[in-house]
Amino acid sequence: MALVLNEEQQLLKESVKDFLDNKAPVSALRKLRDENISDYDDTLWSEMIEMGLTSLTINEEFGGLEFGYVALGQVLEQTGRNLSVSPMISTVLMSTTFINVLGNVFQKNKYLPEIAKGNIKICLAHQETSHFNIKDINTELKGDGDSYVLNGEKHFVIDAGISDYIIVLAKFETESNYIGVILRSNSDGIKINISRLLDDRKVGDITFKNVKIEKESVIEINDFKLLERVFDISSIGLSCEMLGVSLEAFDKTLAYLKDRQQFGVTIGTFQALQHRAAKMFIELELCKSVVIKGLKAIDSDLSNLNEIASLAKAKLGRTIKLITNEAIQMHGGIGMTDDIDIGFYIKRARVLQQTLGDYNYHLTRYAEISGY
Amino acid sequence: MALVLNEEQQLLKESVKDFLDNKAPVSALRKLRDENISDYDDTLWSEMIEMGLTSLTINEEFGGLEFGYVALGQVLEQTGRNLSVSPMISTVLMSTTFINVLGNVFQKNKYLPEIAKGNIKICLAHQETSHFNIKDINTELKGDGDSYVLNGEKHFVIDAGISDYIIVLAKFETESNYIGVILRSNSDGIKINISRLLDDRKVGDITFKNVKIEKESVIEINDFKLLERVFDISSIGLSCEMLGVSLEAFDKTLAYLKDRQQFGVTIGTFQALQHRAAKMFIELELCKSVVIKGLKAIDSDLSNLNEIASLAKAKLGRTIKLITNEAIQMHGGIGMTDDIDIGFYIKRARVLQQTLGDYNYHLTRYAEISGY
């Protein structure tokens, strides 16, 4: 398990970079925000589907490319660098992983090829309070004759407004068993309330009121460890995007340090700033290591994925905060304005930090996993 | 309650500074260490008694000067600056405070005038494990006819080897009540094992085996808050010494930055070092504030002394660590050698940090006091 990319992965990374640099740079996010017509750019999404980005982690038997999560990670790093808006996180990272890990053959056959082809978008509704915790689930699925009914409320569902399907994480009856449900987002009894986030993306609060669920829509979760695996993989995927955000914010700041003149010299000559930049560089090198380790751990099925995932999300959470704060500070006044792009990075950073558990959540989880 | 010294206190501070600069500078500690003949310098101690330093916090009715703890704090700051070795902490700060706060009239009349005159030295035996916690007491006092017997083990007792008396903190029988005992250190059943600490001072492990205790030697503790007050006052006193240690380590480092040449310039011109020095200066200014606030809070009997004491010990614990680490680093190689004095400061710092609870203990205690 060498911690480097193979040629195929490297090639993918570069072509996605070229593509997004052209088609979905920060100016595209700015446009989405200012025009506020749609949640994402459908033309861009079509081109991403064409490039195969929706099918990277889907096995060939279900119509996917079977490139694995190392490949997906490279894409997410680039969407992070460009702050590109698309359903990648909801549909490709979270929901596809949910089905990959927990779906039965019928469900895999039904949904994965459709995702690969780009015919459907799916969001994952799990969180119920303002702080992610996989164990805080009150949404309930109850038997009702041959079928089931679903009741509950979900919060902070990424891409809830544009998805064709929703995967809901629930408790089964009053038992402590978790269970998944996949259903059409326009089913009776579903109410979706869309909000705009700090990073100008959209999430939804979803209410389920006596929503009728067919048996075939139920995703059994027989092993809690597998549910954890879904979120561990997703956390590593988010860490890739966080790495991209951090790297780009750092690059922009470094360029500014080399360009900006003050007191008759380039500000990059100030040793206090140089040392802070060097420390950021070092932290980023560490981040790169834990991210590639995490991606390889998914594809190689390492048994301590939970530990690595929490280390990754915690470390990236701490580093992205450091880097985006320093990016604003080193840019000075201009960094506080909407005239340049750096502000978009700190806003995206704070949202990513909270998604699927922040630094505090994951470091505490790491201590628990470690048995202290 | 203005956070400044009055004229009397200022005068005391300056005269003690002059005195200790002359009589007990770091070279005196070095001599004690290298010659290893006695635990402290008795001639120095006699002069300190003559100056009235043992009677500062003793009320006039018991033969003291009644100058208060603000005054004592100024002395301890100076012993910190010079790393002067004497029984001030054991006898004057801890034991005198114990008797001041908890002793009955008989005990005050018996011991306080003797302390003031410098006739006796007393140590306080409280800690039993490697981490200070006021609640971890297993030493037990039991009724035995007209008198009592004491059994238990104490650890890390400052000046145990040179004290005439020992104040022991114990539990009364199997109850949860705390109780104090004051007894001659040469009483039957007492075994003292002296150790040298990292800072070249001495502490003792003391074993009490069926030590007979007369009724009049028992110090009743009817209110746990009063016991806490003893340790809160002592923590603030230690914070004064920690402030002195930090200030002097910083001053020495600043002087070195102005003197040392590297790459053809004074190293104090390097901006990265300048900013670190400025941050240390700011932290020290904050430390000064919480220390004087704490001292004034003792003398003015403020009700939130416990909160202020834990804030002081925590803040000083964090700052002294920062300053002494930076002091070594900024001195470079020479700072690692015994040839100059800076190493003595980090050694004393680490001992003071642990004494009566470290940063972690006091910050957690602060959260508890604050109700979260």
Next chain:
Amino acid sequence: MSENNKDDFRIKTRKWLEKNCPMSMRGKTDDIKELFWGGENTSFTSEDQKKWFEAMYHKGWIAPQWEQKYGGGGLSILENKILLQEMSRLKCKQPLISFGISMLGPALLKFGNENQKDKYLNEITNGKIRWAQGYSEPNAGSDLAGLQCKAEDKGDHYLINGSKIWTSYGDMGDWIFCLVRTDFEVKKQMGISFLLIDMKSEGVMTRAIKLISGKSPFTETFFDNVKVPKENLVGELNKGWTIAKYLLTHERQMIGGMGGDDEKFNPREIALESFDLKDGILPNPILRNELSEYEMDDKIFSMTIERAIDEAKAGNESGAASSLFKYYGTELNQQRMELIMSLTGSSELIMDSEKNKNGYIAAKFLRSKGNTIEGGTSEVQLNIISKNILGLPTK
């Protein structure tokens, strides 16, 4: 002032305030923009606001310590302190928000001539003229003295060309006080002058700057061949830097002190609202730790302000004070906002819900990032401390 006189003044003041401050002019202010700012572009938003301003103005308490001939109240430092205490007790809102009082006034009182004081100070206190500040320039940043906006001597007037940035609400101002370059040949600090400019003059234009928080409290102001009468020069020609330094010290103290006041953003309260205690303890151990670390530093910072005031009273004013407070106060405020963002989790990331006033906290969080930049960056404060207080050498 004897204790008797003090008590007397306090009782009178309290009575007067109770009588004259309308109930709607008491209590917390959510948005500073709701208050009365004076000037031609703003008007009273309510009858009570007008009544309150006029009562205070006639009492001379818009600028309580200024002389009465300038529309002030002629109060002593002590009387002023009592007045502020009593206003704070009743939670009276400020009758007028004015950079004229806080920034231009002190400069005019110290450096202006009698004509200027007569003319401008009265129009500040009576709320006629709203002042804006023109110091920073687009490319100057921390190097304020490197400013390039120039004023050429044209005999009977100066001709101004250049621009100023970071002017708070510059689009609402009537006049602007500016630092301009009047000599390009000398050391940069020696060629600066302090000028008063009527913003209605031909050639003055403003543009709002949109911040990352989505708000636009600042403007950029452009001067294109603007003519300014020579009498509008404050102090001596080319001595403007002295005035600027004097005012910057004032400003630094204001920004540094702004940190802890915002009662609505108390992290401990927010923590207790966001989490249920478990055995009396916050269930998230790391956030609990971060909260107590923040509170430790915040409380000790307050003690430091207290000590500095006491030291100043005792005559030991420290030169370090303003840079230290600016640095630590703003860094602490940023920590506080980061902590609050952690404590509130996803709920305060939502920007278009009435529940959280459309992301009010998130906007304040973003805005706090500017605290360590405006009014002299944190880096500049550390430079000042290392050079002026610690005496570390420069190259």
Next chain:
Amino acid sequence: MSENNKDDFRIKTRKWLEKNCPMSMRGKTDDIKELFWGGENTSFTSEDQKKWFEAMYHKGWIAPQWEQKYGGGGLSILENKILLQEMSRLKCKQPLISFGISMLGPALLKFGNENQKDKYLNEITNGKIRWAQGYSEPNAGSDLAGLQCKAEDKGDHYLINGSKIWTSYGDMGDWIFCLVRTDFEVKKQMGISFLLIDMKSEGVMTRAIKLISGKSPFTETFFDNVKVPKENLVGELNKGWTIAKYLLTHERQMIGGMGGDDEKFNPREIALESFDLKDGILPNPILRNELSEYEMDDKIFSMTIERAIDEAKAGNESGAASSLFKYYGTELNQQRMELIMSLTGSSELIMDSEKNKNGYIAAKFLRSKGNTIEGGTSEVQLNIISKNILGLPTK
């Protein structure tokens, strides 16, 4: 090397080690000084130590990758890696501790002439000569190139005057390799030469330096009119700086990598020994947090070493590696020792008790403070990164 050959070599090696490494030469080493260092001033401390050294020497595995004519084993990189893995598996102690192998050898191999290689490399591998390093000087510190110890050309020899500091166990060395100044007229880096000096020469004197930890692993070495034959110059005259830079990169990697290996000082183990868990959780919440923060950084640092090795194999060697590892490894080691001091509380503050080996941990703690100074300070590493990797400009 095919997979078959690899397995073959591994099996042979394992068998050989199992047979030839005495049991007393396996397991943990408390004190590096107990191992065999070679040279005239040291001897074997046991028969087993002698046997083990001689077996390894005859196998050529004292310096496994050196050519056999220099007493090496001629192993490939891969074979050497397998050998190290197998030695580590059996916990074999190092047969010889030698700055000759780790520091002088690489320099001689790259810059020495054939005579020098023949003469000195063999006496390193056979343990005859113990080498010391003479780079730093009392007033040089981070400015290594500013060294002043001078070598004057006296026709048939150089005359050395000056001193060197921070020489590890210099009092035990037979020879010392030194950087000396051979030209005072040129830019400082251009006038340095690399010289081999016999420490038995007249005029060489050493003094032990006592550290704050109480130990004296370093010496200062004085040269008073010491004559050195001209043939002892390595590389070209005045080109010594190139050799020094080459060796410093090596040293940096060694020091940076030293951080995490000391199994006896595992903070998690110490935490679990020091505290009883409560509901499976460490009772001190802040120490628990500090422990997990340390472990996070430590584990990810290990991953970074792993990645750097994999990148190097893939041909993407990064110039940043050595400064990054030196900086982070040493800072992390200091954090670890601070954490351990917190975890052990007062018990490890005692310096004269057998229970804790006379304050063994406290001495290591103090010693760790030197990690960020020796081999190029942390500040120098940050300078290197900011200049060479990030391309930030110098004045």
